[in-house]
Amino acid sequence: MDTQIADPTLITYDVERVRADFPVLSRTVHDKKGKPGKPLVYLDSAASAQKPRQVIDAMTRFLEEDYSNIHRGVHFLSQTATDQFEAVRGKVARFLNAPSERNIVFTRSATEAVNLVAHSYGRAFLSEGDEVIVSIMEHHANIVPWQLLQADKGVRIKVVPVDDRGVLDLDAYADLLSDRTKLVAITHCSNVLGTVTPAKEIARLAHERGVPVLFDGSQAAVHGVVDVQNIDADFYVMTGHKLYGPTGTGVLYGKYDLLKKMPPYQGGGDMIESVSFEGTTFKLPPARFEAGTPAITEVIGLGAALDYIESLGREAIAAHEHDLLRYATEKLSQVEGVRIIGTAPGKGPILSFTVEGVHPHDVGTIVDQYGVAVRVGRHCAEPLSERFGVGPTARASFALYNTRAEADALVSSVIAVKEFFGA
Amino acid sequence: MMDELRELYQEVILDHGKNPRNFRHPDDANREAKGENPMCGDRFMIYLKLKDGVVEDVAFQGRGCAISTASASMMTEVVKGKTEAEAKALFETFHDLCTKDDHEHGDHGPVDEEAMEKLMVMSGVRQFPVRVKCATLAWHAMNAAIEGQDKASSE
Numbered sequence: 001m002d003t004q005i006a007d008p009t010l011i012t013y014d015v016e017r018v019r020a021d022f023p024v025l026s027r028t029v030h031d032k033k034g035k036p037g038k039p040l041v042y043l044d045s046a047a048s049a050q051k052p053r054q055v056i057d058a059m060t061r062f063l064e065e066d067y068s069n070i071h072r073g074v075h076f077l078s079q080t081a082t083d084q085f086e087a088v089r090g091k092v093a094r095f096l097n098a099p100s101e102r103n104i105v106f107t108r109s110a111t112e113a114v115n116l117v118a119h120s121y122g123r124a125f126l127s128e129g130d131e132v133i134v135s136i137m138e139h140h141a142n143i144v145p146w147q148l149l150q151a152d153k154g155v156r157i158k159v160v161p162v163d164d165r166g167v168l169d170l171d172a173y174a175d176l177l178s179d180r181t182k183l184v185a186i187t188h189c190s191n192v193l194g195t196v197t198p199a200k201e202i203a204r205l206a207h208e209r210g211v212p213v214l215f216d217g218s219q220a221a222v223h224g225v226v227d228v229q230n231i232d233a234d235f236y237v238m239t240g241h242k243l244y245g246p247t248g249t250g251v252l253y254g255k256y257d258l259l260k261k262m263p264p265y266q267g268g269g270d271m272i273e274s275v276s277f278e279g280t281t282f283k284l285p286p287a288r289f290e291a292g293t294p295a296i297t298e299v300i301g302l303g304a305a306l307d308y309i310e311s312l313g314r315e316a317i318a319a320h321e322h323d324l325l326r327y328a329t330e331k332l333s334q335v336e337g338v339r340i341i342g343t344a345p346g347k348g349p350i351l352s353f354t355v356e357g358v359h360p361h362d363v364g365t366i367v368d369q370y371g372v373a374v375r376v377g378r379h380c381a382e383p384l385s386e387r388f389g390v391g392p393t394a395r396a397s398f399a400l401y402n403t404r405a406e407a408d409a410l411v412s413s414v415i416a417v418k419e420f421f422g423a
Numbered sequence: 424m425m426d427e428l429r430e431l432y433q434e435v436i437l438d439h440g441k442n443p444r445n446f447r448h449p450d451d452a453n454r455e456a457k458g459e460n461p462m463c464g465d466r467f468m469i470y471l472k473l474k475d476g477v478v479e480d481v482a483f484q485g486r487g488c489a490i491s492t493a494s495a496s497m498m499t500e501v502v503k504g505k506t507e508a509e510a511k512a513l514f515e516t517f518h519d520l521c522t523k524d525d526h527e528h529g530d531h532g533p534v535d536e537e538a539m540e541k542l543m544v545m546s547g548v549r550q551f552p553v554r555v556k557c558a559t560l561a562w563h564a565m566n567a568a569i570e571g572q573d574k575a576s577s578e
């Protein structure tokens with residue numbers, strides 16, 4: 001009997017098999033009069049990821065066989081649907097290494113999760129003159145909810161800078177922390193620079209002052225293993241559509257003692273214990289924060305997406321994406337006139353760049369003609385684009401289904417842009 | 424497909440994009456309006472010198488892509504010397520050119536045919552719906568300035 005166990009690091013990641021799971025990846029774009037155009041090179045997963053067959057099938061199967069409203073019926077289907085929906089809560093808890101599924105609130109998106117905390121926690125526990133610390137590289141989803149709170153309650157927003165590589169200035173952060181700080185809300189991975197922030201250290205410094213920390217894990221949860229207990233996050237948010245799941249699904253993780261003392265965010269069905277016009281009592285979290293009928297089918301899809309990710313292995317995915325980032329960065333930096341924005345060590349697979357003499361919008365249109373889908377603009381992070389003095393940029397992001405050949409396609413399309421503009 | 428790119432980025436457009444005309448802030452401008460596309464970060468200021476209902480001078484400054492810069496540049500060339508009504512008619516006609524098929528073009532009163540001929544080079548954007556905003560940004564701002572507003576209303 002052969003007892004030898006293969007070294008797991010020698011098992012190569014079979015990206016072609018992975019690609020076969022994603023129906024859309026086999027299509028061409030810009031087809032003309034029945035003639036196929038260019039193969040799709042999808043490098044915009046940081047905006048939203050494509051969906052594997054497993055997710056599509058899980059949703060279809062659920063709709064065909066088990067669909068019903070949840071938490072409301074004594075009938076068979078309602079119970080089946082409720083069980084499947086609640087099972088996903090458990091999957092999310094395991095995905096984040098949360099202590100329990102009670103810590104997991106389903107929302108529509110990361111945006112709604114941040115708004116939930118700003119609205120509920122923010123209004124209940126912050127008042128005039130209190131400070132919220134964010135970083136300069138936040139997505140608007142982690143800026144504007146705090147600005148609304150600022151307008152409403154008179155809280156102040158303090159901004160942690162980054163250096164020229166895009167590394168968070170931890171010293172500046174430590175200096176900003178004070179007795180006035182009541183909440184820290186910082187990204188775990190920048191959607192523009194790819195910078196991964198030192199979450200554990202950020203939380204430790206805040207906790208020394210008893211300040212809770214929210215991490216925006218919209219990107220971080222996609223590209224690596226997140227352990228909310230290890231980093232000691234008080235709140236952690238993520239969004240399903242970037243995790244190869246459907247739109248309309250988001251997650252708020254919260255420490256239970258915090259969730260428990262927070263007032264409801266929205267009112268409606270499912271979140272109440274009893275309703276009368278003399279007074280209404282609310283359920284315990286997470287139900288308290290899930291008013292109304294949720295995106296049931298989509299949550300089922302999210303569960304399938306998490307299963308899919310786990311089946312490939314999060315370390316294996318991260319290693320594959322890292323290889324692509326390194327490869328593409330090296331190739332793209334060799335193109336004269338290309339400037340890469342965001343060079344923090346250990347960054348996520350997000351590659352923002354500019355081409356000298358060519359506006360990113362024109363870069364986007366031209367590479368698109370070669371089938372290459374990148375995002376152009378300010379990526380919902382205007383303060384950051386001002387910080388780097390570059391205005392808008394083009395951004396290629398790499399996902400579990402991308403290949404080195406696609407990185408090559410990006411680079412040659414960028415060279416074509418330069419030729420086109422004589423830049 | 425590359426033909427369409429050539430159609431969009433005609434030599435004239437690349438030239439205006441690289442060397443925009445009337446790229447300045449006239450001292451005697453008496454109207455100005457901002458045109459901004461928050462999605463891609465294009466941002467222009469359009470300056471007008473209006474006297475007795477005539478656009479005596481028009482210029483712009485700002486930052487944008489090749490399409491929006493070229494369009495702003497060409498706009499300043501054709502609008503200069505026009506009456507307010509003529510400038511608005513050009514705006515409406517140009518807007519149709521970028522957004523509608525020929526047979527759907529409306530009648531916006533008498534327009535300078537020669538100017539429209541020149542602006543024809545921009546019609547390639549019709550094949551690129553997401554770029555229509557780039558082509559019309561400066562025009563919206565010019566129109567706003569004539570109407571006495573300080574920024575182009577986003578559609």
Ligand SMILES: Cc1ncc(COP(=O)(O)O)c(C=O)c1O
Pocket residue numbers: 046047109110111112139141142187189190191216218219239241380
């Ligand atoms: C870092 C980051 N935070 C928040 C969001 C918002 O996600 P959603 O629009 O799904 O709420 C995004 C994505 O757009 C993001 O990249």
